[in-house]
Amino acid sequence: MQIKVPKEIQIGTLIYKVYLDESLDDAEYDGSAFHSKLQIRINPAIPDARKALSLLHEIIHTFSKPFDVFPNDREINLLSTALGEFLFNNLGIEFDWSDIPTMKLVIEETQR
Numbered sequence: 782m783q784i785k786v787p788k789e790i791q792i793g794t795l796i797y798k799v800y801l802d803e804s805l806d807d808a809e810y811d812g813s814a815f816h817s818k819l820q821i822r823i824n825p826a827i828p829d830a831r832k833a834l835s836l837l838h839e840i841i842h843t844f845s846k847p848f849d850v851f852p853n854d855r856e857i858n859l860l861s862t863a864l865g866e867f868l869f870n871n872l873g874i875e876f877d878w879s880d881i882p883t884m885k886l887v888i889e890e891t892q893r
Contacts (some may be wrong), residue, residue: 800881800883829855
């Protein structure tokens with residue numbers, strides 16, 4: 782069953798926008814949560830299964846401030862993998878990324 786990834790995800794009172802970010806490929810990151818910008822960014826170059834786990838991972842990161850929970854990265858990996866196992870392997874859910882905007886990597890020429 783396909784479920785569209787929402788463009789915005791509300792965590793407590795905060796609303797995070799979700800983007801596919803090409804610059805993460807150069808940085809070799811699967812995803813990142815930018816708390817000051819209220820953004821979750823996912824690397825579009827990775828396989829869909831990794832994108833899905835990365836989204837779950839970054840969502841768990843966003844729980845920290847509103848719910849006063851501060852798991853370390855290892856714990857977040859375990860939680861996101863366990864949740865992914867349940868959603869994807871047991872419920873047959875697949876994420877549809879078609880509505881998520883892509884942030885293009887912009888390389889500016891150096892002024893001479």
